[in-house]
């Protein structure tokens with residue numbers, strides 16, 4: 001099922017946070033959304049998982065208008081991993097993951113054997129099976145992030161949107177999470193700050209700046225030295241990954257000799 005943002009705008013207190021954003025995520029593809037801090041990435045994502053109502057434009061899952069769909073039906077199609085998603089209540093990990101089934105259950109209906117198995121498999125897949133009986137409040141940031149992803153997966157959505165899901169994850173878990181997204185077969189829109197991870201994980205990348213889509217295309221088309229300098233204000237050296245050929249960005253980090261040296265008056 002594809003995901004389409006069509007001329008999406010979000011205006012708050014007279015300020016346009018997102019302006020005329022149109023972006024298509026093909027069925028089963030992974031699209032990255034990148035851009036500087038404050039460029040509107042989370043705001044756009046919040047419209048997709050319906051934490052925010054757009055001021056104008058539409059969000060479609062296939063032919064369904066997500067903005068108008070009843071919440072339960074929407075949650076059967078779209079799962080979200082929000083930025084620093086909170087798990088405030090002291091559920092066990094197994095209970096928190098099982099919450100992902102809520103959109104498919106009626107009232108206090110118990111999980112079926114298939115659903116229980118689904119939860120166990122999701123926890124194993126994310127390497128949190130051994131934590132099943134632990135309280136989520138006792139987890140590290142990275143462990144909690146993986147619980148949230150397991151919860152999103154057991155929701156069995158068609159579309160998955162994720163806001164900086166690699167936050168808190170060590171490098172192994174970053175690579176594993178993005179590999180799992182690629183292998184999931186789901187339609188994925190993911191906000192990432194790390195442009196190198198985005199280049200490796202995404203079929204296409206959309207670049208936001210000041211609420212507007214600057215460009216969208218394959219990593220090779222989008223991640224050029226000029227584009228990154230224009231949008232992010234820092235010029236990288238772009239080299240092809242020696243194995244995959246996807247663009248990888250290198251930065252020179254050096255002290256500004258004039259301004260950053262401590263004065264020795």
Ligand SMILES: Nc1ncnc2c1ncn2[C@@H]1O[C@H](COP(=O)(O)OP(=O)(O)OP(=O)(O)O)[C@@H](O)[C@H]1O
Pocket residue numbers: 012013017035036037038039040041042043044
């Ligand atoms: N409810 C709100 N009221 C007013 N301004 C808001 C509101 N929500 C977000 N903003 C502003 O909208 C702009 C876009 O915010 P958003 O969180 O979408 O950016 P982002 O690209 O996800 O940023 P980051 O990379 O820092 O997470 C920011 O300037 C933010 O301060």
